[in-house]
Amino acid sequence: MKSVKLDNFIIGDGHPIHIIAEIGGNFLNFEEAKRLIDLAIDSGADSVKLQTYRAHTIASKKATYDMPNTGIANQYDLFKQYEIDFELHQEIWNYCSKNDILVFSTPSHLEDIELLEKLNCAIYKVGSDDSCNIPFLKQVASTGKPIILSTGMCTMQEVRDSVSAILGENNDDLILLHCVTNYPAQIDQTNLHCITSMKREFGLPVGYSDHTLGNVCSLAAASIGTNLIEKHFTNDHDADGPDHILSAEPSELKELVAGVRDIESALGDGIKRPSKDELVTRRNNRKSIIANADIKKGTLITRNMLSIKRPGMGIEPKYFEQVVGRVAVEDIPAEEPVYWN
Numbered sequence: 001m002k003s004v005k006l007d008n009f010i011i012g013d014g015h016p017i018h019i020i021a022e023i024g025g026n027f028l029n030f031e032e033a034k035r036l037i038d039l040a041i042d043s044g045a046d047s048v049k050l051q052t053y054r055a056h057t058i059a060s061k062k063a064t065y066d067m068p069n070t071g072i073a074n075q076y077d078l079f080k081q082y083e084i085d086f087e088l089h090q091e092i093w094n095y096c097s098k099n100d101i102l103v104f105s106t107p108s109h110l111e112d113i114e115l116l117e118k119l120n121c122a123i124y125k126v127g128s129d130d131s132c133n134i135p136f137l138k139q140v141a142s143t144g145k146p147i148i149l150s151t152g153m154c155t156m157q158e159v160r161d162s163v164s165a166i167l168g169e170n171n172d173d174l175i176l177l178h179c180v181t182n183y184p185a186q187i188d189q190t191n192l193h194c195i196t197s198m199k200r201e202f203g204l205p206v207g208y209s210d211h212t213l214g215n216v217c218s219l220a221a222a223s224i225g226t227n228l229i230e231k232h233f234t235n236d237h238d239a240d241g242p243d244h245i246l247s248a249e250p251s252e253l254k255e256l257v258a259g260v261r262d263i264e265s266a267l268g269d270g271i272k273r274p275s276k277d278e279l280v281t282r283r284n285n286r287k288s289i290i291a292n293a294d295i296k297k298g299t300l301i302t303r304n305m306l307s308i309k310r311p312g313m314g315i316e317p318k319y320f321e322q323v324v325g326r327v328a329v330e331d332i333p334a335e336e337p338v339y340w341n
Contacts, residue, residue, distance in 0.1 A: 020046065023037070026232070089115065163202055207229060215252060306338065
């Protein structure tokens with residue numbers, strides 16, 4: 001499977017799962033953004049992500065939401081409330097650079113790409129709303145930057161079309177992101193096996209954007225081979241704004257990061273062999289051929305002279321019939337393992 005380089009991180013099988021704290025929509029000024037970035041760093045996130053849009057280019061004034069986190073609401077008005085200007089972007093970029101954490105964003109229009117290019121944005125995330133917006137995907141791909149493509153609401157054929165459009169722009173630094181575009185998403189609709197389906201079909205790294213409450217789906221995704229996890233992040237579930245309710249608080253993100261790292265450690269490399277700590281247990285707890293009574297040197301060994309029991313230091317049980325009928329070349333004490341020499 002192909003790997004993709006995101007700044008100093010390698011995304012792909014055999015590499016650590018990259019964990020993104022999505023803070024877009026959960027702040028309105030630099031102080032709020034700075035606090036979220038500090039908390040994300042403290043929680044162990046690998047990167048933070050923003051959302052770059054202008055209300056007038058992302059939604060018509062008549063577009064509405066009808067989701068659990070927003071109720072029925074005017075999309076334009078909501079986006080207008082949370083759009084951030086170039087100066088705030090720049091402050092955030094400078095702060096992340098100073099604090100050595102990767103930052104990138106989700107543009108929604110060519111004007112947003114132009115803004116982010118001024119900041120030398122190293123990666124572009126494409127949201128599920130633009131997952132089938134082929135003209136826009138080509139614009140993003142033409143930057144030559146790595147792309148994380150969210151596939152919420154997509155059929156597999158739509159994903160194929162979008163991947164083809166991006167690859168057609170000679171940009172193969174592509175990571176797919178399984179996503180269920182509900183806020184919050186329900187666990188029984190998460191369909192995490194789409195991660196393995198897309199990895200198998202495209203040979204690309206595949207991540208998971210988690211909109212469920214809690215960490216169980218992200219941890220499950222880690223256990224089946226996701227290469228990246230994106231989780232919305234807040235310092236307060238009860239704060240004003242549509243995304244806070246489904247975002248992880250610092251304690252939850254810390255638990256998620258710790259759980260993912262434990263899962264990575266537990267999964268190992270897949271080569272079946274005794275673990276380092278099992279080697280002593282293997283000798284003590286396995287069974288081998290043991291002398292039932294003292295066997296003197298020169299004795300013809302018969303079946304009733306032998307047992308198969310612990311420890312496992314002697315000849316393996318599978319050779320029992322080969323030991324019977326041989327002659328002892330030295331004294332073998334009772335209850336001791338029998339060795340070939």
